[in-house]
Amino acid sequence: MTVSSAPGKVYLFGEHAVVYGEPAVPCAIERRATVAVESRDDDRLRVHLSDLSIDGFTVEYSGSTDETPDVNVSESLVQAGIGYIDAAIEQARDATDRPDAGFDITVESDIPLGAGLGSSAAVTVAAIDAATREVGVSLSSDEIADRAYRAELTVQDGEASRADTFCSATGGAVRVEGDDCRAVKSPELPIVVGFDGGAGDTGKLVAGVRALREEYEFAGDTVQSIGDIVRQGERAAEGDTEELGRLMNFNHGLLEALGVSSRSLDNMVWAARDAGALGAKLTGAGGGGCIVALDPTDETETALRFTPGCEDAFRAELDTEGVREE
Ligand code: PMV
Numbered sequence: 001m002t003v004s005s006a007p008g009k010v011y012l013f014g015e016h017a018v019v020y021g022e023p024a025v026p027c028a029i030e031r032r033a034t035v036a037v038e039s040r041d042d043d044r045l046r047v048h049l050s051d052l053s054i055d056g057f058t059v060e061y062s063g064s065t066d067e068t069p070d071v072n073v074s075e076s077l078v079q080a081g082i083g084y085i086d087a088a089i090e091q092a093r094d095a096t097d098r099p100d101a102g103f104d105i106t107v108e109s110d111i112p113l114g115a116g117l118g119s120s121a122a123v124t125v126a127a128i129d130a131a132t133r134e135v136g137v138s139l140s141s142d143e144i145a146d147r148a149y150r151a152e153l154t155v156q157d158g159e160a161s162r163a164d165t166f167c168s169a170t171g172g173a174v175r176v177e178g179d180d181c182r183a184v185k186s187p188e189l190p191i192v193v194g195f196d197g198g199a200g201d202t203g204k205l206v207a208g209v210r211a212l213r214e215e216y217e218f219a220g221d222t223v224q225s226i227g228d229i230v231r232q233g234e235r236a237a238e239g240d241t242e243e244l245g246r247l248m249n250f251n252h253g254l255l256e257a258l259g260v261s262s263r264s265l266d267n268m269v270w271a272a273r274d275a276g277a278l279g280a281k282l283t284g285a286g287g288g289g290c291i292v293a294l295d296p297t298d299e300t301e302t303a304l305r306f307t308p309g310c311e312d313a314f315r316a317e318l319d320t321e322g323v324r325e326e
């Protein structure tokens with residue numbers, strides 16, 4: 001058996017705009033998806049998912065039977081999860097030239113599904129690494145990132161950026177602009193995450209922004225302005241967390257204008273700001289899920305715990321390690 005893990009991430013800046021070639025800066029956090037892979041004698045896949053939520057409930061799903069998953073996340077989310085694993089295994093088969101390889105796969109994750117913390121990228125990256133190593137092939141983190149991106153593209157109907165998968169494969173803070181992916185110096189950031197217990201449909205939200213962009217020129221300008229925020233953030237003096245916070249607030253406002261926030265995300269953003277956070281914004285596709293705030297004190301975490309609609313709040317440390325063998 002071979003076991004790999006890969007981290008989730010928060011977007012400091014740039015989600016959605018990155019789909020249209022603007023830069024984005026995601027940052028890996030110490031919440032991981034772990035994938036265990038064991039070769040089978042036949043060409044089948046058997047997938048077992050467990051602990052797919054911060055709350056720790058268990059999803060039991062066997063890809064080889066008709067059993068219905070007993071879960072309190074929507075079945076479509078579970079099916080999406082299975083889709084990422086299938087696509088990851090296709091990439092692993094291709095990379096190892098073993099088109100008929102079959103595997104038993106167990107996924108455990110402490111990253112909530114579809115909540116903007118990069119759960120699908122982390123599972124995809126860890127699954128490619130574990131499945132290739134299980135058959136004796138070791139890929140570089142760049143190749144894993146590239147193959148995970150291709151896997152996401154197939155599952156997301158051609159709408160994906162390289163941001164999530166590159167960040168999860170390499171760890172740390174990264175900057176992604178089109179095909180240009182690079183590590184950036186990881187600033188020590190006091191990251192707090194608020195989670196509303198929900199999830200957004202990435203495909204639908206990305207399509208919504210695309211439609212707005214096609215209809216209104218100013219929506220296109222809004223997407224470009226998000227890119228300007230990222231460029232401004234890069235010019236901020238090292239350690240100027242206050243400036244980064246102000247820019248995050250601005251970024252959230254523009255995402256809100258593009259229709260990808262929600263009442264609970266806005267509530268958490270405002271609770272964080274009222275508690276004295278340096279800045280707060282939604283992270284990932286939006287629609288529901290998580291916000292990211294910067295606050296070196298305990299105030300934001302405490303305030304979020306008492307905010308209606310916030311199900312969990314926690315401090316997230318930057319994870320400098322990407323995909324790794326367990
Ligand atoms: O919510 P997540 O973690 O799937 O992030 C989606 C980020 C988008 O920019 C909206 C899409 C993408 O592929 O970059």
